[in-house]
Amino acid sequence: MSVSAVSLSRLLRCSLPAVGRSANTHPARCVCEREPTLPGARWSSTRLDMDGSGRPATWDSFGIWDNRIEEPILLPPSIRYGTPIPHVSLSNVGCASHIGRRRENEDRFQVSKLAHNILYFAVFDGHGGPQAADFCHKHMEQHIRDCLEVETDLQAVLSKAFLQVDVALAAELRIYGNASLMMVGTTATVALLRDGIELVVGSVGDSRALLCRKGKARKLTDDHTPERKDEKHRVRHSGGFVAWNSVGQANVNGRLAMTRSIGDFDLKKSGVIAEPETTRTLLQHAHDSFLVLTTDGINFIMTNQEICDVINQCHDPTEAANVIAEQALQYGSEDNSTLIVVPFGAWGKHQNDEYTYNMSRNFASIGRWS
Structure with missing residues (x-):
């Protein structure tokens, strides 16, 4: 079994109880299969491979992503940062x-x-x-x-x-x-x-x-904007000036409303x-x-x-x-x-x-x- 799989398994066991759905839905459960002991056996998890397709589960499986937008989790970053991270498409x-x-x-x-x-x-x-x-x-x-x-x-x-x-x-x-x-x-x-x-x-x-x-x-x-004290200071220190127009908007040299x-x-x-x-x-x-x-x-x-x-x-x-x-x-x-x-x-x-x-x-x- 790869180190990544072991790490992610531990990550999910630790993090899932804290990120369940809201009260009006069922909380997410972490149900992982027993780790294989035979050499070459395939490690799997009902959380990551719910339909047996070999594809990772969607973010919605973790009870966070709204079910109108379903994306897979990013496995390497999730392991690296210690938290499930969905793919942003x-x-x-x-x-x-x-x-x-x-x-x-x-x-x-x-x-x-x-x-x-x-x-x-x-x-x-x-x-x-x-x-x-x-x-x-x-x-x-x-x-x-x-x-x-x-x-x-x-x-x-x-x-x-x-x-x-x-x-x-x-x-x-x-x-x-x-x-x-x-x-x-x-x-x-x-x-x-x-x-x-x-x-x-x-x-x-x-x-x-x-x-x-x-x-x-x-x-x-x-x-x-020229209203910011730090920005106004830089403009004046550089030789520019701040003027206000008829509607009270500050402008650099009477022309530009941004610094x-x-x-x-x-x-x-x-x-x-x-x-x-x-x-x-x-x-x-x-x-x-x-x-x-x-x-x-x-x-x-x-x-x-x-x-x-x-x-x-x-x-x-x-x-x-x-x-x-x-x-x-x-x-x-x-x-x-x-x-x-x-x-x-x-x-x-x-x-x-x-x-x-x-x-x-x-x-x-x-x-x-x-």
Whole structure:
């Protein structure tokens, strides 16, 4: 019998009683066959091979993953981290991008597999034109791949890739000799998921990443705006200034509402940088329902908890993505609205029975803009 099988058997015996289903369902039972003693005998477990097919049991067998989305567990990472980890399939990820009331959709998003154990999720919200967002959509993934060849720390990978993309974009735009192109830019919020459990997020600008844990919204990014004391200090120390427009929004040099971005090369000497802030989180699949990446067309108009509450009412991530984008429009958002919803082990587990929404409701009547 292999060491992996022995380790996993012990892992399951230790961890299963603590992760049973909720009170209205039957608790999961760990019923493992007696270990074979004859040389060459096949080790098996009713927990891992319930139908005799040789395939691992689905995550739902452990009483955590909602039965609407069933995925197998990842055996090596589960053994390494000492906890059952479900496979996160790109086919279950929900995405939506709505133009809203703008003439053009300058938002871009991307979902892909970088390596056998690393998934990539990204949203880019362009301003001044779509060129910077288009460039990031086309090249960010490859820069991350290149960094992964020489670096294992995912936070360092994202930091290097963001700065490299910024330099590459500057070189690209200078070819055209058009000064106005030096004013295009984009936010960038990128999430990397390794082994189904290590989640690393890097961000510049005001697009956002949220993790829903135990039904509560947990911010993984902080908006880079001139209102932040540390960001304002850097801008002023670099020779820039912060001015407020007629609706009370702070802008760098009276032009840009964010202090970090990819592009905006006319403001680089005024303290606008492309270096991302990064966070690293180990997922708790028994409690974490999903990751959601949003552009400000959504997070400017809906609170973090509102976003999580609405998604928790939805049947699947694709429905959730479209409902959120539509609801932002109903609330009065005039910007492009883009989001990615990535389901985790507790998808469907933390529905808020007290929260209801109705897409036909006239949201203006609630006084959100009063």
